[in-house]
Amino acid sequence: MHRFANPAEFNRLADRILPWAIAVMAISLVAGLYLALIGSPPDYQQGESVRIMYIHVPAAWMAMFTYMVMAGASFVAIVWRHPLAELAGKAAAPIGATFTALALITGSLWGKPMWGTYWQWDGRMTSVLVLFFLYLGYMAIWHGFDDEEKAGRAAAILALVGVANIPIIKFSVDWWNTLHQPASVFRMGGPTIADSMLWPLFIMATAFQAYFVVVFLWRMKLEINQRKLSVMNRAEVYG
């Protein structure tokens, strides 16, 4: 933990991870897209429209995963006052917001032909929309305060309170009746997706995960340098 306290150390680590993450992303993206669009069968009920699943589901998983990264970083920031942890939350937020928006948009584009509607206020869709607003709120707090220390603290508290939404998203389809179907992959009794569709899904999920690592590390470096700039400028003014 303390080793990463040092931004220079973190930068070195990031530079070592980045080429590997980019390679994993490129390979799994090419393989995943081929399988998703060409190498996988249509669905027995949904036909070719099922191909939207291969981006909708990874985007939704990553929307929740990124939130847990942001909340975990916020927890470390509040408890151990770790400056890099605060920046990690700030770096993750726009990525999570993008994944969430994509989950909502692709879901809506899938819902229209299959369900017959772009949107319904059911438990799953509403709770994912709340997740999107949590990301926006978190980013707005960072922008809204002049004092970075106060901004970081307030944003971290929002991120932690919002953790309540994650189990609500996951179990919304079990707790309430919804238009959205129940879980197909992470469920008791194993997945209900044929293997010829499950593998492409996992490979696309790997690509999304690697994409997160790459962009997250780039944004971490950005945030570290930005913090350096503001410290140097402050030194110029007061020093």
Added chain:
Amino acid sequence: MAAPKKSKGLKTRKRQRLVIVSAALIAIVGAIILITFALGGDSLNLYLQPSAVMEKQVPAGKRFRLGGLVATGSFHRDTDGLTYLFTVTDCAVDIPVKFKGLLPDLFREGQGVVTEGRLNKQGVFVAETVLAKHDENYTPPGTAPKNAEACSHPEALSALKKGGR
């Protein structure tokens, strides 16, 4: 937070903060989920299943959403050729539905639907919109889904367990 006392070490203060923040987090998250349940309750359900419609004795003319499975063998066109007739069931209670309009691509017997409309005096649900649900199964055409029997659908099961009627 109160200013830390000088006598306390940095480690003790950090441990204290860990305990306080963890406890606060668990309490707040628990509270939010409980409040969602308590205040949200029924209104968070998108639709009523046939058993619930019967249980609540929803009056004729009241607008609500009815959801369940399209009973196998129940779907047919009315004599005008434009009105569809089918039965929505949760494997415990059946409600006949009448609908004039476009059905979504996924609409079929044995699959879930969510319809919005009103019950008429004869106990027929006159739907204004029909949305199709799909279940958790994904499989290539011509192969058997892993969790397939119409009435083994999790919702149908939960209705059976709750109502037993």
Added chain:
Amino acid sequence: MANFFHMGGYAVFVWSAYGISTVALVWLAVSSLRASRTTRKRVEALRARRRKEG
């Protein structure tokens, strides 16, 4: 090939889902990398100036 683009009649939905996702993810990645590079250069420039000023 035409079949592939037709997507069983769901072309509009499938291709716009893939299209929007591609644009959003590429835009986020490119803007993150660009911003990260420009800030690094600004830090380096500021440092160099400090060194010169002593």
